[in-house]
Amino acid sequence: MTALEVRGLCKAFGGLRVTTGVDLKVEPGERRLLIGPNGAGKTTLFNLITGELAPDSGAVTLFGRDITFLPCRSRAHLGLARTYQIITLFSHDTILHNVMLALLGVSPLRFNPLIALRRATQLTAQGHDALARVGLGHIAERPLAQTSYGERRRVEIAMALAQNPKVLLLDEPFAGLSIDERQDVRKLLAAIPRDVTIVMIEHDMDVALDLADRITLLHFGAVIVEGSRAEVVADPRTREVYLGE
Amino acid sequence: MKTIVTGRRVAVALALLALIALPYAVKETYYVNVASQILFYAIFALGISVLVGYAGLVSLGHAGLFGVASYVVAYLLAAGYGHTVAILAALAVGLVVTAGFAALALRASGISFIMITLALGEILWGLAYRWISITNGDNGINVTARPSPFGLSLESARGFYVATLVVFLFAIAATAIFVRSPFGASLCGTRDQPRRMNALGYHVWLIRFWAFMFSGLLTALAGILFVYYNKFISPQALALTASAEGLLMVISGGAGSLLGPVVGAALVVIVKNVVSAYVVRWNFMLGAIFVAIVILMPEGLVPGVARLARAAWRAGRPTKAAAAAEPAS
Numbered sequence: 055m056t057a058l059e060v061r062g063l064c065k066a067f068g069g070l071r072v073t074t075g076v077d078l079k080v081e082p083g084e085r086r087l088l089i090g091p092n093g094a095g096k097t098t099l100f101n102l103i104t105g106e107l108a109p110d111s112g113a114v115t116l117f118g119r120d121i122t123f124l125p126c127r128s129r130a131h132l133g134l135a136r137t138y139q140i141i142t143l144f145s146h147d148t149i150l151h152n153v154m155l156a157l158l159g160v161s162p163l164r165f166n167p168l169i170a171l172r173r174a175t176q177l178t179a180q181g182h183d184a185l186a187r188v189g190l191g192h193i194a195e196r197p198l199a200q201t202s203y204g205e206r207r208r209v210e211i212a213m214a215l216a217q218n219p220k221v222l223l224l225d226e227p228f229a230g231l232s233i234d235e236r237q238d239v240r241k242l243l244a245a246i247p248r249d250v251t252i253v254m255i256e257h258d259m260d261v262a263l264d265l266a267d268r269i270t271l272l273h274f275g276a277v278i279v280e281g282s283r284a285e286v287v288a289d290p291r292t293r294e295v296y297l298g299e
Numbered sequence: 300m301k302t303i304v305t306g307r308r309v310a311v312a313l314a315l316l317a318l319i320a321l322p323y324a325v326k327e328t329y330y331v332n333v334a335s336q337i338l339f340y341a342i343f344a345l346g347i348s349v350l351v352g353y354a355g356l357v358s359l360g361h362a363g364l365f366g367v368a369s370y371v372v373a374y375l376l377a378a379g380y381g382h383t384v385a386i387l388a389a390l391a392v393g394l395v396v397t398a399g400f401a402a403l404a405l406r407a408s409g410i411s412f413i414m415i416t417l418a419l420g421e422i423l424w425g426l427a428y429r430w431i432s433i434t435n436g437d438n439g440i441n442v443t444a445r446p447s448p449f450g451l452s453l454e455s456a457r458g459f460y461v462a463t464l465v466v467f468l469f470a471i472a473a474t475a476i477f478v479r480s481p482f483g484a485s486l487c488g489t490r491d492q493p494r495r496m497n498a499l500g501y502h503v504w505l506i507r508f509w510a511f512m513f514s515g516l517l518t519a520l521a522g523i524l525f526v527y528y529n530k531f532i533s534p535q536a537l538a539l540t541a542s543a544e545g546l547l548m549v550i551s552g553g554a555g556s557l558l559g560p561v562v563g564a565a566l567v568v569i570v571k572n573v574v575s576a577y578v579v580r581w582n583f584m585l586g587a588i589f590v591a592i593v594i595l596m597p598e599g600l601v602p603g604v605a606r607l608a609r610a611a612w613r614a615g616r617p618t619k620a621a622a623a624a625e626p627a628s
Contacts, residue, residue, distance in 0.1 A: 104498055130500030142495045144488060155488050158481055159499030165509075167482040174481060217499070 063112035087266035133220030156213035184216035339524035344560030346517030352555030355490030360420025366537030368522030382446035397515025439533030553599025
């Protein structure tokens with residue numbers, strides 16, 4: 055069964071057609087890289103898949119289930135998680151609390167007004183686990199406001215991983231990172247087990263290319279080229295619209 | 300960490316003792332009554348604070364919810380029902396009206412939310428003023444007697460204070476548990492990043508709705524105490540100024556802190572009752588105090604004083620960095 059399928063997805067903001075009939079099929083366990091010039095509609099496609107935007111037409115299915123009209127929050131419960139290109143974290147709280155919120159989101163505990171969150175020991179342990187996975191275990195109690203940009207990127211990834219997703223959407227996980235940090239995040243992403251399907255938007259081909267099984271090139275809201283790594287890199291249209299001469 | 304926790308426990312125990320001892324230590328009925336007022340206004344402010352501080356939703360209609368509970372008690376007592384029926388009905392009606400408020404106001408957030416709550420509060424004020432067959436209009440409704448739960452007569456200032464204190468302790472304990480719970484964490488999350496919370500799997504609207512209901516419950520409790528305290532209710536209690544006053548208590552004391560609304564309520568009640576005996580233009584003074592708070596401690600009195608105390612504590616002893624920078628002699 056296909057993990058994530060998008061059929062004929064269209065979205066326009068007024069007269070601006072951002073997504074124009076996108077078809078996408080991602081197999082379970084696949085690593086798919088989504089590339090394209092600025093304004094190609096990559097992030098919009100993510101927003102349509104997660105339900106943060108409603109499509110004008112087309113359909114999205116997750117493991118065969120039509121989720122086109124499912125609210126965004128319900129998709130998280132079906133195993134769809136994402137990170138954001140523009141970091142959106144809870145800056146008043148600690149790193150651990152950020153991850154705890156991700157865990158609570160898919161836990162029935164979130165409606166419990168009677169116990170202390172501090173005493174939700176299992177959840178706290180899971181939060182520490184998720185932070186250890188991204189190498190932030192030692193600063194779990196640090197306020198988010200006192201962390202570096204690279205650490206915040208990893209908090210984003212930890213939050214997505216903490217939800218134990220089946221399909222993980224990564225929106226430019228390497229953006230704004232130093233060369234060393236890139237290698238750390240690359241290793242971290244490479245270590246994600248294959249029962250998680252990953253779709254990743256990324257511009258840095260050096261780090262992203264060898265993570266990808268297949269590549270999709272978007273241009274003006276439509277899929278221009280799709281295929282294996284070698285096919286897409288060799289395709290003349292890729293050079294023309296994306297890589298440059 | 301341990302010492303801080305026990306230190307806090309000692310402070311809570313001392314505060315509790317002081318609150319219990321107050322009506323026995325203070326002989327003048329007048330001051331006991333002022334203390335009662337502080338406590339029920341503190342419950343009202345706590346109710347507003349749940350929305351303003353933790354949900355990030357500013358309401359200017361809470362006096363309406365407050366007044367509805369008061370009117371239900373007064374109306375049912377005047378109609379010949381007992382205190383138990385009147386109080387339970389006031390809580391029930393208060394919660395139903397709160398649900399209606401929430402359903403309408405939560406369609407929006409930010410400024411629109413404020414305007415919708417303001418409009419709903421004004422509608423309730425208008426009903427109190429014009430629905431004369433029920434509310435007796437501008438003349439209001441008198442309440443002839445206070446109840447005597449478990450044989451404790453609330454007719455005396457001391458009796459009423461004790462009952463108010465019990466309700467207040469329930470309210471502040473409930474709020475303390477609520478804000479530290481997973482639900483409280485969810486609520487703060489919807490205040491800071493509603494879109495992100497939605498993507499993380501939270502039902503933002505429902506979380507805000509339940510928070511509104513909790514706020515409404517506290518507000519109704521305060522309204523019931525208010526009508527028994529004054530033994531009278533008139534449309535004035537539902538006016539916009541009453542809502543604004545509640546909001547000012549929360550903002551001046553510190554929204555989003557547990558003690559902030561209590562301190563804010565104390566400030567407003569004391570200036571209104573005590574200072575007004577000496578200063579004719581007490582309204583001006585209250586305004587000046589608010590301006591001073593907003594300028595000096597925009598986060599509110601309680602978090603502001605805590606910040607200053609921390610800074611003083613740090614200044615009082617050399618930090619590690621300063622000690623390291625000191626030249627070795």
